[in-house]
Amino acid sequence: MKKQKIRFYAALLCSSMVFSLVSTPVSAAETGHLTNPPTSTEGPGSPESASGNEAAAALNGLYTALPIANGVKEVATAEELAAALADSSISRITLKGDVEISSTLTVNRTVTLDLNGNVLKMTGGFSVIKVESGGNLTIADSTPNKEHKFNPNYTDMWGCGLWKLDKDTGTEIVSGGVITGGGGNFAHSDGGGVLVNVGGKLTMTGGSIVGCSAGGLGGGVHLAYDSSIGKSSTFTMTGGSIIGCAAKNGGGVSVSPGCTFTMGSGSEIRNCNAQSGGGGVDISALWNSNIIGYFIMNGGTIRTCTGLYGGGVYNSGSFIMLSGTIKDSISTAPQYASSGGVWNDNQFTMTGGTIGDPGNPNDASSVYNTSTQRVTLTISDNAKIYTDVTNVGILNADGGKITGTMTNDTNEYGSGTITGSEGAAGSTEFHGKVTNTGTIRKGTFKNEVINESSGTINGGTFTGAITNNDGTVLDGDFSGATLNGMLVITFDPDNGDQSITKKVNWSKDGAALTAPYPVPTKEGHSLEGWYYDNNGTETKWNFDTDTVKCTMTLKAKWTKNTTPIIPGNNTNNIVEQYKTDDSSSGEQTDREVPSPVVKNTTSYMTYTVQAGDTLWAIARKYNCSVTEIVAANSDRIKNPNRIHAGWQLKIPKSGAPVSGSTPDAVLPENKKSGIYIVRQGDTLWKIARKYNCSVAEIISLNRELIRNPALIYSGWELKVPQN
Known part of the structure; x- marks a missing residue:
């Protein structure tokens, strides 16, 4: 009996020693250890059954019956881990060694899982851990230096790169505790x-x-959303890593609509791959609604990730980058190579952090801002993009800098606009070459800018060389720039005819402009001048003094004739357009009337009007008058200033006068002629009124100069009748 008591006490003593070695040191009262041995004379069994195995069994039973110390539990098996997760009295679970599981672990309460440098491996092909509604899981690691080997040369079901645990021949080292082997949930x-x-x-x-x-969403982590109940989930990453994971979308992390993923300093997502969007992170939105996913990057690094759209990040929700780095990531398709870093299809706000590696000029972590009016990329404050940027949406250039090549593009879905947020005082610096086929309204451009034919510059400050390839230039500060190329000037005749365009050299001093020739006509009207929009004010263009410094449109302004031409074959009506009013006060003024020169006509010939012809030129060619041609073709010619190529006109030959015709006027012998120098804005009508004569008289004196009565030029010296 004494031997039995001694054996029992020894076992009890050993149990106390073992527990103290494997548990967090606590007081005896906390652990429930006995301070005085039992005094019973009864042992655990008869002397025959008191073997070592039985003693060990008794010790084991005593150990498992002990309470949990401070809510902390160490586990060494899958069964112990599952039981600890189900025990609400345990707040922290620590792995004692590597654990393999074949079914998903479920968390529906607040608990911390300390990997303690060990490996938690799923062998059944499902999600390793599932956090249900009400669950709040923290993954920690108290032994971050323990190394594990992985082989990076495997692929998932989509052919994306996937790492596998390989303790013997693995070439990639991961330090600290690891969760691995998961394959997505069954549903x-x-x-x-x-x-x-x-x-x-x-x-x-x-x-x-x-x-x-994951065959679907989130190789590393997926945040789920239920639209029927409006519930979402959250993920906050302040440390640790997601490495070598793969999925169709969101190789590292997938964020559903309504969910939020926050990434902080000390965290990392690397070597993750997606068959479609977001090798590192995929943020989604509920179609045609305001329910979107959120990714807030407040530090950390996303690197060496790949995806078809957005190797680093694919965003169709809201991506807010406050700090952190995205680099060394690529798109797997050449046609989407411009989205290696970020593909933005909604709202991307970057106030800090960096995209691209400034020390690696070949970093392909480019940014692509897609082509809908909801798509906005806002860069401000201390944000820096060292890679190429392509914009087909809206880019608010409110600060920061872009050092890569900038393409402000236009495609079949939209046109890129570089502008600014309302009230934003800052301006983004563009240090790389900029090619514009969209619209530029804001920004500080320190390098070469190419404005293509479909491009518009309507603001911004430019200090490099700018080449305008027939694009539109409306506004901007070009004082520090070198200007190249041509400006396209449009003349709108406002008479139903097609607009006329002219090109002039683009220069800081401006270029002189000449009026269109031939001068456009409008039935029953006289051309008063060409006008343009001068900051909201209609201003007449002065062809003698004004110069062109930007793209502009000049519009013809017409004055209605006081003696309109009445269609018909009465040549007296037709002659009225070349005759001035004989009175300025309503009373008839006596003066000499030119004597007519009559041309006899016996027959007609037929002439086909050619491009560029005028009735005046045709009349001179065939030695007849304009009025004779008009009278012979009164069924066709309604306005002698407008004829069309292809018309077949009857031309009088010499002989008897055409019935009803009024021949060209000539200056009577008793009148002398003086000289008048044509000024800007003059017309033959105004000059005839000034000298109290008819337009026909002035024309007859200046046949060698006037080819078209509607077209005279400033500086001409005209002979004018004098009494």
């Missing part, structure tokens, strides 16, 4: 490493999720 194949269901929360302060995959 949707989402969330290979951790699936955070609606109402669930995940926080990651340490450890790594490595080599997990």
Whole structure:
């Protein structure tokens, strides 16, 4: 009996020693250890059964019956881990060693899982962990230096790169605790490493999720949303890593509509791959609604990730980048190479952080801003993009800088606009070459700018060389720039005819402009001048003094004739357009009337009007008058200033006078002629009124100069009748 008591006490003593070695040191009262041995004389069994195995069994039973110390539990098996997760009295679970599981672990309460430098491996092909509604899981790692080997040369079901645990021949080293082997949930194949269901929360302060995959969303982590109940999930990553994971969308993390993923300093997503969008992070939105996913990057790094759209990040929700780095990421398709870093299809606000590696000129982490009017990329404050940027949406250039090549593009879906947020005082500096086929309204452009034919510059400050390839230039500060190319000037005749364009050299001093020739006509009207919009004021263009410094449109302004031409074959009506009013006060003024020269006509010939012809030129060619041609073709010619190529006109030959015709006037012998120098804005009508004569008289004196009565030029010296 004494031997039995001694054996029992020894076992009890050993149990106390073992527990103290494997547990967090606490007081005896906290652990429930006995301070005085039992005094019973009864042992655990008869002397025959008191073997070592029985003693060990008794010790084991005593150990498992002990209470949990401070809510902390160490586990070494899958069964112990599952039981600890189900025990609400346990707030922190620590892995004692590597653990393999074949079914998904479920978390529906607040608990911390400390990987403690060990490996938690899924062998069954499902999500490793599932956080349900009300669950709040924190993944931590208290032994971050323990190394594990992985082979990076595997692929998932989509052919994307996937890492596998390989303790013997692995070439990639991951330090600290690891969650690996997950393959997504059974229903949707989402969330290979951790699936955070609606109402669930995940926080990651340490450890790594490595080599997990999903056939759907989120190789590393997927945040789920239920639109029927409006519940979402959250993920906050302040430390740890997601490495070598793969999925169709969101190789590292997939953020559903309504969900939020926050990434902080000390965290990393790398070597993750997506068959479609977002090798690192995929942010989605509910179609045709305001329910969108949110990714807030407040530090950390996304690097060496790949995806068809957005190797680093694919965003159709809201991406807010306050700090952190995205670099060394690529698009897997050449046609989407401009989205290696970020593909933005909604709202991307960048106030800090960097995209691209300033030390690597070949970094392909480019930014692509897609082509709808909801798509906005806003860059401000201390944000820096070192890679190429393509914009087909709206880019608010409110600050920061872009050093890569900038393409402000236009495609079949939209046109890029570089502008600014309302009230934003800052301006983005563009240090790389800029090619514009969209619209530029704001920005500081320090390098070469090419404005293509479909491009418009309507603001901004330019200090490099600018080449305008027949594009539109409306406004901007070009005082520090070198200007090249041509400006296209449009003349709108406002008479139903097609507009006329002219090109002039683009220069800081401006270029002289000449009026269109032939001068456009409008039935029953006289051309008063060409006008342009001068900051909201209609201003007449002065062809003698004004110069062109930007693209502009000049519009013809017409004055209605006081003696309109009445259609018909009465040649007296037709002659009225070349005759001035004989009175300025309403009383008839006596003066000499030119004597007519009559041309006899016996027959007609036929002439086909050619491009560029006028009745005046035709009349001179065939030695007849304009009025004779008009009278012979009164059924066709309604306005002698407008004829069309292809018309067949009857031309009088010499002989008897045409009935009803009024021949050209000539100056009577008793009148002398003086000289008048034509000024800007003059017309033959105004000059005839000034000298109290008819337009026909002035024309007859200046046949060698006047080819078209509607077209005279300033500086001409005209002979005018004098009494």
